[in-house]
Amino acid sequence: MSDDRFNDWDSVMAFGLTLPGTEESTSYGKPAVRVRGKAFLFPGRERCSFAVMAPIEEKELLMETDPETFWETDHYRGYPAVLVRFGSPDRERIENVIRRAWWDRLTKAQQKEVGPRP
Numbered sequence: 001m002s003d004d005r006f007n008d009w010d011s012v013m014a015f016g017l018t019l020p021g022t023e024e025s026t027s028y029g030k031p032a033v034r035v036r037g038k039a040f041l042f043p044g045r046e047r048c049s050f051a052v053m054a055p056i057e058e059k060e061l062l063m064e065t066d067p068e069t070f071w072e073t074d075h076y077r078g079y080p081a082v083l084v085r086f087g088s089p090d091r092e093r094i095e096n097v098i099r100r101a102w103w104d105r106l107t108k109a110q111q112k113e114v115g116p117r118p
Contacts, residue, residue, distance in 0.1 A: 005087050006094060009043045012050050012086075015095065016041045019102045020114075040101040045075055049083040053101040056080055062097065069094070 006012045009031065016022055016033035025032050027039040034040065044051045049071070054062065059082040062070035069088035076083060084094055099118040103111060111117070 004091050005089060006050070006084070006091060007087050009050055012041065012098075016098060016102070019099065021106075021110075022102065035102055035105050036107070038105040040105050041098060044083045046073065046083065049085050051076065051081045051083050052098055053080055053104065054082045054097060055104075058082075058100070066090070066093070070097075 006015070013024065013031065013033055017024060019035065021035045022033050023035075025034040025039065027034075027042050030043055032039040032042040040053045042051050056078075059070070059072070059080065062082055063072065066088075069085055069090060071083050071085070073083065082097070084097070088094060096118050103114065103117050106114065
């Protein structure tokens with residue numbers, strides 16, 4: 001696997017923490033990345049994946065168009081978060097999913113300042 005993939009939680013968290021206003025925190029006793037006190041990125045319950053918040057419609061589209069990368073278990077069914085497999089090759093797409101989750105948790109004023117949803 002190439003070095004530009006998200007191969008573990010540390011690499012995912014490092015990227016999440018590059019987004020403005022983010023902080024390392026916890027959610028349900030596990031590590032998480034938050035903005036404005038709201039978690040949007042966290043390790044999945046499955047060791048091979050991490051979870052990122054995503055609107056249900058977007059989550060379904062991600063799973064339909066790239067099921068090797070984006071998936072869910074019964075635990076996440078009906079919940080606005082999608083699992084992302086570590087080592088998946090399309091880092092740019094995964095980064096955009098993470099950026100959208102971050103943007104969705106900003107205030108309207110912050111969203112206007114940052115610009116359109118990624």
